Amino acid sequence: MKTTSTILMLLLCMGCAQTTTPPQESTTTQTETAPATTPSTRSSDPEMDKFIDDLMAKMTLEEKIGQLNLVSVGFDVTGPVVSENVDENIRKGNVGGVFNTFTPIAVRKLQDMAMNNTRLKIPLIFGYDVIHGHRTIFPIPLGLASSWDLNAIERSARIAAEEATADGLNWVFSPMVDIARDPRWGRISEGAGEDPWLGSRVGEAMVRGYQGEDMKANNTVMACVKHFALYGAAEAGRDYNTVDMSLQRMYNEYLPPYKAAIDAGAGSVMSSFNEINGVPATGNKWLMTDLLRKQWGFDGFVVTDYTAINEMIPHGVGNEAEVAALALKAGVDMDMVGELFLKELGPMVKSGKVTEEEINTACRRVLEAKYKLGLFQDPYRYINDERAKSTMMKKEYVDASRDIARRSMVLLKNEKNALPLKQSGSIALIGPLARNQRDLIGNWSGAGDWKKAVSVEQGIRNVVGNKVKINYAKGANLTDDAQMIRRLNAHGGDLELDKRSSEAMIREAVQVARKSDVIVAVVGESQGMTGEAASRADITLPGQQLALLKALKATGKPLVIVLMNGRPLALAWEHENANAILETWFAGTEAGNAIADVLYGNYNPSGKLTVTFPVEVGQVPIYYNAKNTGRPYGGDELDKYKSRYMDVPNEPLYPFGYGLSYTTFSYSKPQLSATTLQGTQPLEVRVDVRNTGNYDGEEVVQLYVQDVVGSITRPVKELKGFQKIALKKGESKTVTFRISADDLKFYNNELQYVNEPGEYRVYVGTNSRDVQAASFRLQ
Ligand code: BGC
Numbered sequence: 001m002k003t004t005s006t007i008l009m010l011l012l013c014m015g016c017a018q019t020t021t022p023p024q025e026s027t028t029t030q031t032e033t034a035p036a037t038t039p040s041t042r043s044s045d046p047e048m049d050k051f052i053d054d055l056m057a058k059m060t061l062e063e064k065i066g067q068l069n070l071v072s073v074g075f076d077v078t079g080p081v082v083s084e085n086v087d088e089n090i091r092k093g094n095v096g097g098v099f100n101t102f103t104p105i106a107v108r109k110l111q112d113m114a115m116n117n118t119r120l121k122i123p124l125i126f127g128y129d130v131i132h133g134h135r136t137i138f139p140i141p142l143g144l145a146s147s148w149d150l151n152a153i154e155r156s157a158r159i160a161a162e163e164a165t166a167d168g169l170n171w172v173f174s175p176m177v178d179i180a181r182d183p184r185w186g187r188i189s190e191g192a193g194e195d196p197w198l199g200s201r202v203g204e205a206m207v208r209g210y211q212g213e214d215m216k217a218n219n220t221v222m223a224c225v226k227h228f229a230l231y232g233a234a235e236a237g238r239d240y241n242t243v244d245m246s247l248q249r250m251y252n253e254y255l256p257p258y259k260a261a262i263d264a265g266a267g268s269v270m271s272s273f274n275e276i277n278g279v280p281a282t283g284n285k286w287l288m289t290d291l292l293r294k295q296w297g298f299d300g301f302v303v304t305d306y307t308a309i310n311e312m313i314p315h316g317v318g319n320e321a322e323v324a325a326l327a328l329k330a331g332v333d334m335d336m337v338g339e340l341f342l343k344e345l346g347p348m349v350k351s352g353k354v355t356e357e358e359i360n361t362a363c364r365r366v367l368e369a370k371y372k373l374g375l376f377q378d379p380y381r382y383i384n385d386e387r388a389k390s391t392m393m394k395k396e397y398v399d400a401s402r403d404i405a406r407r408s409m410v411l412l413k414n415e416k417n418a419l420p421l422k423q424s425g426s427i428a429l430i431g432p433l434a435r436n437q438r439d440l441i442g443n444w445s446g447a448g449d450w451k452k453a454v455s456v457e458q459g460i461r462n463v464v465g466n467k468v469k470i471n472y473a474k475g476a477n478l479t480d481d482a483q484m485i486r487r488l489n490a491h492g493g494d495l496e497l498d499k500r501s502s503e504a505m506i507r508e509a510v511q512v513a514r515k516s517d518v519i520v521a522v523v524g525e526s527q528g529m530t531g532e533a534a535s536r537a538d539i540t541l542p543g544q545q546l547a548l549l550k551a552l553k554a555t556g557k558p559l560v561i562v563l564m565n566g567r568p569l570a571l572a573w574e575h576e577n578a579n580a581i582l583e584t585w586f587a588g589t590e591a592g593n594a595i596a597d598v599l600y601g602n603y604n605p606s607g608k609l610t611v612t613f614p615v616e617v618g619q620v621p622i623y624y625n626a627k628n629t630g631r632p633y634g635g636d637e638l639d640k641y642k643s644r645y646m647d648v649p650n651e652p653l654y655p656f657g658y659g660l661s662y663t664t665f666s667y668s669k670p671q672l673s674a675t676t677l678q679g680t681q682p683l684e685v686r687v688d689v690r691n692t693g694n695y696d697g698e699e700v701v702q703l704y705v706q707d708v709v710g711s712i713t714r715p716v717k718e719l720k721g722f723q724k725i726a727l728k729k730g731e732s733k734t735v736t737f738r739i740s741a742d743d744l745k746f747y748n749n750e751l752q753y754v755n756e757p758g759e760y761r762v763y764v765g766t767n768s769r770d771v772q773a774a775s776f777r778l779q
Pocket residue numbers: 129173226305306532
């Protein structure tokens with residue numbers, strides 16, 4: 001039951017005037033409320049505090065404000081393109097950090113400007129969007145997560161840090177931990193998918209990989225958790241759009257990955273573009289101070305997203321001066337590109353609208369980051385030409401990229417063992433992505449060289465040599481929309497419109513198919529159709545690709561679809577008609593080799609979806625950890641008054657956690673060590689998994705929990721554990737999970753983190769749908 005004070009508090013929190021949630025009294029067991037301490041200017045490192053106290057005592061107000069300014073400096077192959085203004089600003093001490101510049105030569109040039117010209121010689125920090133690899137490119141983050149292999153994910157971040165630091169960088173704008181349930185949103189490709197628990201584990205692994213044990217080491221970088229917060233919940237999947245969300249949903253379903261990455265020690269956080277319940281995130285004091293710093297104890301610094309302060313003007317919350325003050329007072333420390341801090345804060349201190357103390361707080365946090373990175377000891381510690389030469393794209397890194405690319409691929413269908421392919425005979429290799437290189441490395445791969453990416457055609461040749469005859473036809477353009485191609489190419493794409501009619505292209509492909517044993521159709525999206533500002537309302541295959549597939553199917557030859565895309569696509573026809581479908585995302589530098597490894601059985605696929613694939617876009621948002629309704633649909637067609645669509649099923653095409661293998665696995669019923677869980681003694685859930693097929697393989701054994709009756713409604717299932725195990729043909733293993741009372745906690749209506757006594761169900765299985773259940777009670 002909600003108390004009156006609770007309702008009042010909720011109303012307050014959900015309006016513009018968001019306040020810290022006061023801890024409430026609880027009638028439930030094992031309550032935890034976050035300490036509401038005031039963030040202090042003292043850290044746990046007295047030496048650092050003393051160093052920064054001394055430095056700040058010498059700084060003028062202008063110099064302090066300068067530290068809050070982050071500039072983007074373009075880059076070309078011969079060195080940095082430094083605009084007059086940036087050059088002059090760095091020399092004047094008006095710049096705290098630079099991003100979009102790398103290579104030792106370019107970074108040294110800029111660092112020299114700060115070290116040789118500014119009064120206090122405060123080094124610059126160098127950031128970049130290192131998102132899924134730096135020079136050696138790994139699968140896009142949604143693909144990385146689909147490996148369910150936290151060691152491999154951490155290793156990808158480690159390698160990215162090795163290469164980025166060898167390029168002079170010390171700060172990466174990653175991990176992106178935004179939970180996303182809407183495949184229309186192009187940036188769903190940049191995160192780990194829809195699940196808060198898995199997203200948390202992936203975020204932690206990436207922070208560990210980037211920051212290592214010691215941020216001062218010359219091969220570690222500072223991570224930046226983004227986009228704080230709730231950016232993935234943009235209405236209608238349209239980028240930058242409004243977010244309006246209950247606090248319960250926020251705390252239980254969207255915030256956990258940010259918190260996990262921060263608890264893992266991430267040194268910085270990036271504010272998001274969106275508003276949250278009426279207040280833009282970048283000017284949201286509740287978010288940036290009350291939640292982030294007071295409740296979660298974050299002691300790093302907050303940078304805005306690109307011009308996010310300025311964007312509060314069209315959001316409608318103030319003019320330039322007002323939005324700059326809003327951001328600073330909210331708890332933002334660094335202004336990315338917008339330069340409103342630089343322009344507005346000085347005059348506002350004079351007019352008394354902002355205090356120098358507020359600027360000191362932000363400045364201290366930026367300086368602390370530089371200190372933690374060891375830049376005051378040696379501003380050039382990340383700049384080393386020798387290391388740059390010996391580090392980039394080392395064989396070991398490229399091999400790791402191939403391995404994780406294979407692990408990230410998800411086998412969506414494999415009728416009558418259409419895959420793996422025989423290493424003999426002929427294939428019709430068809431599709432706009434079959435010879436493609438540019439798209440394979442995805443977007444946010446600015447330092448990656450797509451010309452080094454291995455195409456599918458090349459990968460097949462590498463893996464099977466001359467044993468298989470390849471008959472190629474393009475078959476279709478990725479899109480026939482010339483306008484769209486212009487737009488994509490203006491932002492790093494490399495699309496060429498084949499001028500032949502789509503009928504002629506399809507005709508050629510059909511001829512090629514007819515003379516081959518099997519069709520391998522490599523279709524999907526161009527990388528620029530996903531990522532930032534790349535929302536799509538229609539999530540089917542773009543252009544004439546579906547028409548191509550239909551014509552290929554009509555030849556009667558076995559049809560294997562290799563998909564490349566950065567979001568769940570609506571694939572009803574493909575699922576119905578293809579013999580096999582392999583989801584490969586944008587798999588990175590080694591994409592072609594990795595795909596060929598899977599197609600020809602050198603690697604048995606083991607990836608699982610971390611996001612639900614709908615049958616149709618009209619089902620969106622669709623996600624596995626949903627709530628029940630009071631009228632759940634039970635399958636009776638004539639039972640009208642149920643929660644269902646008249647024209648499409650409620651069920652997705654592929655559920656969360658889904659993915660096939662070339663072998664099969666059987667699961668025993670889960671056995672519980674007890675039927676009640678009490679105190680601190682964890683409950684053990686054991687399940688025997690057997691490899692019942694003809695290949696050695698890996699399986700992601702998944703554990704879900706349902707809190708059957710709660711003080712608020714609870715999801716029908718929530719992932720609480722998984723283990724990725726390898727089983728030889730015929731082998732079986734007992735997998736043991738431990739559930740503790742802590743794993744059952746959630747935020748109740750008073751936003752207390754509690755577990756509640758009562759009945760719980762445990763589900764274990766190969767995906768979120770195909771599970772077996774057992775029950776226990778929490779006492
Ligand atoms: C994106 C961020 C990115 C930043 C810097 C923004 O447009 O939203 O994810 O880190 O640019 O490039």
